Amino acid sequence: MSNQNCENCPVHHVEHLVRLGIAMDRVDYVVALAGNPNTGKSTVFNNLTGLRQHTGNWPGKTVIRAEGGFSYKDKRYKVVDLPGTYSLLSTSTDEEVARDFILFARPDVTVIVADATRLERNLNLALQILEITDRAVFCLNLMDEARRHQIGIDTRTLSRELGIPVIAAAARQKEGMDELISTIAQVASGSYTCKPHRIKPRSAPLQHAVEVLAKKLGESFPGMPNLNWVALRLLEGDQSIIEAVKSGGLGQLSPGTLNLNI
Amino acid sequence: MRFAMEKNNEQTGQELLSLANKLRWGLGVDFHDTIIASVYEDASRIARKAVRQEGDRSSYHLERRIDELVTSRTWGFPIMLLLLALVFWLTIAGANVPSGMLASLLVDTAHPWLRQLAGSIGTPAFLSGLLIDGAYLAMAWVVSVMLPPMAIFFPLFTLLEDLGYLPRVAFNMDSLFRKAGAHGKQALTMSMGFGCNAAGVIATRVIDSPRERLIAIITNNFSLCNGRWPTQILIATIFIGGAVPAYLAGIVSSAAVVGIAVLGIGFSLLVSWALSKTLLKGEASAFSLELPPYRPPQIWQTLYTSLMDRTVFVLWRAVVFAIPAGMVIWLVGNVSIDGTSLAGHFIHYSTPFALIFGLNGVILLAYIIAIPANEIVIPTVLMLTVLHSGLGGVGEGQGILFELDAIEDTEQVLRAGGWTLLTGINLMLFSLLHNPCSTTIYTIYKETGSLKWTIIATFLPIGLGLTVCFFVTQIWNLFHTLI
Numbered sequence: 001m002s003n004q005n006c007e008n009c010p011v012h013h014v015e016h017l018v019r020l021g022i023a024m025d026r027v028d029y030v031v032a033l034a035g036n037p038n039t040g041k042s043t044v045f046n047n048l049t050g051l052r053q054h055t056g057n058w059p060g061k062t063v064i065r066a067e068g069g070f071s072y073k074d075k076r077y078k079v080v081d082l083p084g085t086y087s088l089l090s091t092s093t094d095e096e097v098a099r100d101f102i103l104f105a106r107p108d109v110t111v112i113v114a115d116a117t118r119l120e121r122n123l124n125l126a127l128q129i130l131e132i133t134d135r136a137v138f139c140l141n142l143m144d145e146a147r148r149h150q151i152g153i154d155t156r157t158l159s160r161e162l163g164i165p166v167i168a169a170a171a172r173q174k175e176g177m178d179e180l181i182s183t184i185a186q187v188a189s190g191s192y193t194c195k196p197h198r199i200k201p202r203s204a205p206l207q208h209a210v211e212v213l214a215k216k217l218g219e220s221f222p223g224m225p226n227l228n229w230v231a232l233r234l235l236e237g238d239q240s241i242i243e244a245v246k247s248g249g250l251g252q253l254s255p256g257t258l259n260l261n262i
Numbered sequence: 263m264r265f266a267m268e269k270n271n272e273q274t275g276q277e278l279l280s281l282a283n284k285l286r287w288g289l290g291v292d293f294h295d296t297i298i299a300s301v302y303e304d305a306s307r308i309a310r311k312a313v314r315q316e317g318d319r320s321s322y323h324l325e326r327r328i329d330e331l332v333t334s335r336t337w338g339f340p341i342m343l344l345l346l347a348l349v350f351w352l353t354i355a356g357a358n359v360p361s362g363m364l365a366s367l368l369v370d371t372a373h374p375w376l377r378q379l380a381g382s383i384g385t386p387a388f389l390s391g392l393l394i395d396g397a398y399l400a401m402a403w404v405v406s407v408m409l410p411p412m413a414i415f416f417p418l419f420t421l422l423e424d425l426g427y428l429p430r431v432a433f434n435m436d437s438l439f440r441k442a443g444a445h446g447k448q449a450l451t452m453s454m455g456f457g458c459n460a461a462g463v464i465a466t467r468v469i470d471s472p473r474e475r476l477i478a479i480i481t482n483n484f485s486l487c488n489g490r491w492p493t494q495i496l497i498a499t500i501f502i503g504g505a506v507p508a509y510l511a512g513i514v515s516s517a518a519v520v521g522i523a524v525l526g527i528g529f530s531l532l533v534s535w536a537l538s539k540t541l542l543k544g545e546a547s548a549f550s551l552e553l554p555p556y557r558p559p560q561i562w563q564t565l566y567t568s569l570m571d572r573t574v575f576v577l578w579r580a581v582v583f584a585i586p587a588g589m590v591i592w593l594v595g596n597v598s599i600d601g602t603s604l605a606g607h608f609i610h611y612s613t614p615f616a617l618i619f620g621l622n623g624v625i626l627l628a629y630i631i632a633i634p635a636n637e638i639v640i641p642t643v644l645m646l647t648v649l650h651s652g653l654g655g656v657g658e659g660q661g662i663l664f665e666l667d668a669i670e671d672t673e674q675v676l677r678a679g680g681w682t683l684l685t686g687i688n689l690m691l692f693s694l695l696h697n698p699c700s701t702t703i704y705t706i707y708k709e710t711g712s713l714k715w716t717i718i719a720t721f722l723p724i725g726l727g728l729t730v731c732f733f734v735t736q737i738w739n740l741f742h743t744l745i
Contacts, residue, residue: 089294089297119309119313120309120313124302126305127301127304128301152315153313154311154312154313154314155312157311158308158312161308161311199297203289203293205289213282213285216281220278234278234282235293236294237286245275246276247275
């Protein structure tokens with residue numbers, strides 16, 4: 001009885017959206033917001049949850065992980081606003097918070113919030129996130145500023161290259177938010193299948209080492225989505241990954257069991 | 263437990279790790295760099311495919327020009343001070359009238375009415391004194407004195423923040439903090455402290471190195487918090503503004519408040535430097551600070567968030583602390599031993615000691631009572647002064663915390679209590695340099711998890727404050743003897 005056209009209309013979706021604020025018992029999906037500092041993650045967070053987390057125009061404003069929720073089409077989503085980082089490869093605390101959450105807490109969807117006026121630098125982080133997770137949405141935020149600076153971005157090309165949905169948005173004007181929510185829902189439920197871009201090691205010995213180690217990891221941790229990445233981190237001697245492998249905790253952590261050190 | 267591991271966890275883990283170690287030997291030393299290089303190459307390739315630059319980039323050039331000006335070596339600091347001074351001047355000039363209106367409503371009208379009501383239903387004198395003359399009046403005073411300046415100051419400050427000016431401040435201050443052996447991001451946490459020190463202490467989480475984070479936590483108290491702005495503004499208006507011709511009063515008192523704020527930054531740097539040379543030795547670590555684009559602030563949303571998140575939040579906290587403090591003030595003012603109130607005893611015995619520092623017993627007692635919240639220092643000082651100097655015909659009478667509807671009346675009380683320009687200056691200095699409020703102390707304890715550092719962060723500023731006040735007083739007295 002449901003009409004396909006109606007379901008695709010944003011107005012229809014809004015009627016199914018209930019912003020839950022911080023009332024989040026019994027969630028169906030966990031959504032993480034990641035991205036470079038000062039790309040508007042907290043503004044997106046506020047739009048999704050109806051909360052009014054203070055936003056500020058300076059990098060590093062979010063030092064505490066903020067959590068909120070919304071309900072959409074009878075599913076309840078918990079949203080986690082992670083601190084902004086430039087990379088997941090180095091070892092500062094805020095980068096670890098973001099990385100460990102995506103890696104160990106395994107959000108159902110990771111929304112990568114990016115600054116449309118600084119796409120290349122934002123892609124550096126996006127590609128690293130796509131190494132860890134299978135299910136992500138690229139939220140190309142600050143499109144209003146991009147327009148002001150006369151920067152045009154071909155979202156279809158971007159989406160094809162990244163292998164995940166790309167939503168053009170201007171969160172401060174609430175532009176693109178309905179589309180973002182429906183896309184999050186599609187990725188969470190699996191009705192949209194992501195084929196994330198993966199970085200190919202440029203050297204043959206490295207490629208070989210990663211393959212060997214990933215295969216072995218796959219035997220111990222069946223079903224892990226990011227074997228190559230974990231293998232790479234092990235080769236690099238990443239302490240927290242080594243610890244997780246040693247204790248066998250790598251495969252056992254699930255949302256809620258991890259006490260993040262922040 | 264989505265990916266339950268087979269048994270023999272530890273053994274499998276060890277096998278994996280030794281395999282990784284073995285494989286690592288076959289790779290070059292620089293393979294980490296090649297991974298990063300591939301990430302950057304891919305990002306650059308994708309960006310080239312997806313981005314089209316239409317037209318020129320003149321809007322970027324304008325931003326660059328503004329940045330060159332506000333972060334220039336010559337103009338960076340003057341512009342910063344001017345902006346600060348402008349914000350204070352607007353706050354001082356704009357807050358006076360609404361403050362007076364609130365005071366006449368809450369104190370002059372509502373307070374006598376409440377007393378009358380209590381009298382008519384036969385409330386015992388002790389109870390109505392404690393509740394109406396203590397708790398209610400303290401609350402009324404805090405609301406009428408704090409609400410207007412906060413409702414002006416916070417939105418202005420938030421506008422500067424939303425515009426993207428704070429990172430420029432951090433950029434300007436960065437080299438100074440690094441020379442002091444501290445982290446450049448301390449400039450940001452310091453700016454947060456100008457709103458609330460407890461918030462500033464939490465904000466130090468952006469600093470990775472524990473050594474530099476401790477320095478930032480200990481020195482955050484040198485940022486004047488909003489609980490102390492009203493004290494600074496009022497005392498500057500009375501004693502500094504009063505010492506110059508009337509047409510200069512507004513500008514000179516704003517300048518004095520900016521001076522105290524800058525002095526606080528100076529102490530922040532000095533103490534950071536001293537700590538990094540003694541207790542917390544080490545090198546400053548590097549970090550990258552991105553100057554965000556200037557974004558046109560969303561005026562209405564800024565007003566809303568700064569009013570709800572900051573003004574109402576801080577005011578609520580002040581009221582919650584003012585109510586019990588008001589009762590304490592009423593009690594120490596009205597409970598007597600040998601015919602003299604508790605407050606009277608304390609003031610009598612502590613004044614000789616306090617005079618060495620150019621303060622008086624009233625100020626010391628006020629700072630003890632006001633440990634939970636700096637906001638109530640001035641009302642406490644006024645009540646205790648009236649009580650102690652036995653002024654007649656002012657306010658409601660002895661032992662009652664009261665509001666004076668005009669600044670001139672406050673001045674009259676303080677001068678009658680033996681206050682001079684020197685007392686005013688020392689109070690401003692002591693207000694900058696004394697222990698953090700109890701909320702901040704608790705936050706420091708939670709963030710550091712260390713009793714030792716909490717004690718240092720609490721007593722270091724008091725020690726500094728007493729030292730500074732001592733020298734100012736002795737030098738001042740020396741000059742007066744010479745002239």
